[in-house]
Amino acid sequence: MTTILSRRVASVRPPMTREMTRLGNELARAGRSIMSLAQGEPDFDTPKHVREAGKAAIDTGGTRYTDVPGTRELTAAIIRKFERDNGLAFRPEQITIGVGSKQVLYNALQATVDPGDEVVVAVPAWVSYPEMVRLAEGVPVIVPATIETGFKVTPAQLERAITPKTKWLMLNSPSNPSGAVYSAEELKALAAVLAKHPHAWFMSDDIYEKILYTGEPFPTMAKVVPEMASRCLTINGVSKAFAMTGWRCGYGAGPAELIRGINLVQGQSVSHTSSVTQAAAVAALDGPMDFLPPFVAAYRRRRDLVVAAMRGIEGVECMVPDGAFYVFPNCEALLGRRTPEGKIVATDIDLCMYFLEEAGVALVPGSAFELPGHFRISYAASDAALEEGMRRLSDACARLARAA
Numbered sequence: 163m164t165t166i167l168s169r170r171v172a173s174v175r176p177p178m179t180r181e182m183t184r185l186g187n188e189l190a191r192a193g194r195s196i197m198s199l200a201q202g203e204p205d206f207d208t209p210k211h212v213r214e215a216g217k218a219a220i221d222t223g224g225t226r227y228t229d230v231p232g233t234r235e236l237t238a239a240i241i242r243k244f245e246r247d248n249g250l251a252f253r254p255e256q257i258t259i260g261v262g263s264k265q266v267l268y269n270a271l272q273a274t275v276d277p278g279d280e281v282v283v284a285v286p287a288w289v290s291y292p293e294m295v296r297l298a299e300g301v302p303v304i305v306p307a308t309i310e311t312g313f314k315v316t317p318a319q320l321e322r323a324i325t326p327k328t329k330w331l332m333l334n335s336p337s338n339p340s341g342a343v344y345s346a347e348e349l350k351a352l353a354a355v356l357a358k359h360p361h362a363w364f365m366s367d368d369i370y371e372k373i374l375y376t377g378e379p380f381p382t383m384a385k386v387v388p389e390m391a392s393r394c395l396t397i398n399g400v401s402k403a404f405a406m407t408g409w410r411c412g413y414g415a416g417p418a419e420l421i422r423g424i425n426l427v428q429g430q431s432v433s434h435t436s437s438v439t440q441a442a443a444v445a446a447l448d449g450p451m452d453f454l455p456p457f458v459a460a461y462r463r464r465r466d467l468v469v470a471a472m473r474g475i476e477g478v479e480c481m482v483p484d485g486a487f488y489v490f491p492n493c494e495a496l497l498g499r500r501t502p503e504g505k506i507v508a509t510d511i512d513l514c515m516y517f518l519e520e521a522g523v524a525l526v527p528g529s530a531f532e533l534p535g536h537f538r539i540s541y542a543a544s545d546a547a548l549e550e551g552m553r554r555l556s557d558a559c560a561r562l563a564r565a566a
């Protein structure tokens with residue numbers, strides 16, 4: 163059969179995170195009680211002063227095209243943010259602003275990856291990384307980081323993964339889906355490997371920077387290893403810290419030549435993110451941050467609730483994550499068991515479908531993040547939903563019988 167679709171697009175999978183949320187919503191619309199713990203989105207509102215800044219932009223003519231890399235005001239606010247929070251100094255030509263940090267990641271790969279180039283992706287990784295690499299006709303080189311190493315890749319693994327074709331190592335810390343946080347020492351150890359391979363660049367996805375429980379300052383590669391700054395793209399955004407997922411604003415900072423390439427891709431595709439969003443993002447980055455500690459404290463309390471519940475389930479192994487709002491338990495010991503209806507739960511996908519259909523809890527299987535044998539719970543949800551969700555998961559696991 164002929165198809166209108168390109169080979170490039172035919173190889174891409176839709177995000178399973180969205181699919182599980184959609185299935186959960188469908189069951190909820192049909193009248194089922196569903197605890198939706200699949201979506202990676204803060205459950206609080208965008209702070210009021212940020213919403214007001216967006217409304218003011220609408221009312222005062224801030225509704226026109228902006229420059230492709232973003233407005234001067236937001237670029238300046240981003241430069242101040244990097245100085246204040248990360249001790250990093252950038253010039254305006256080193257900043258790009260995208261339609262969410264997702265767009266910056268996408269643009270960066272489009273701007274740098276030629277067909278057959280390799281991108282090392284430490285997994286479990288956010289669902290979009292390997293697919294974005296494929297859309298750029300690159301080859302994702304999957305490096306599995308398991309629970310034994312706290313879901314972090316080791317320098318030895320990185321060394322083995324790098325070839326003359328490597329363009330990037332993509333790393334996300336705090337991590338979606340594991341919640342793992344790389345320490346400054348761990349970043350230095352990875353940089354020591356990259357130092358031997360100067361053609362390999364480092365993409366630092368810092369989107370969960372503010373959702374951190376270590377009590378330590380947040381370490382980012384360009385700051386921890388200044389020699390890496392000349393081949394590092396540091397990516398961040400307002401979605402997670404400021405509960406602005408729907409506004410769509412992320413940004414990247416790095417060498418001017420790279421940013422110029424990213425802006426070329428952007429200029430011929432989306433042009434820029436909404437002018438209204440950019441005005442709101444200035445208010446977010448320059449404004450008070452006192453709303454954040456109570457949210458981080460709430461996330462931490464919910465993390466502890468979920469981890470305690472998971473650790474109470476026979477067959478589930480669970481690490482305490484240091485950041486983000488996800489828990490990523492290992493469920494390999496449950497695989498091969500039988501549901502009360504007699505179906506064998508062979509994979510993490512089967513298990514998540516069983517949790518959804520029989521227990522009414524929407525989660526995302528580890529396979530979506532390239533690490534089967536796990537599932538992801540998003541605890542960016544109310545305490546009540548989490549308590550009920552954990553009770554249902556625990557009951558559902560207890561009902562799984564060992565195969566005879």
Ligand SMILES: Cc1ncc(COP(=O)(O)O)c(C=O)c1O
Pocket residue numbers: 202261262263264265288334337338367369398399400401407410411412
């Ligand atoms: C690891 C990671 N990076 C990037 C993003 C994209 O965020 P946004 O495009 O809203 O800035 C997400 C969103 O879930 C994420 O989990």
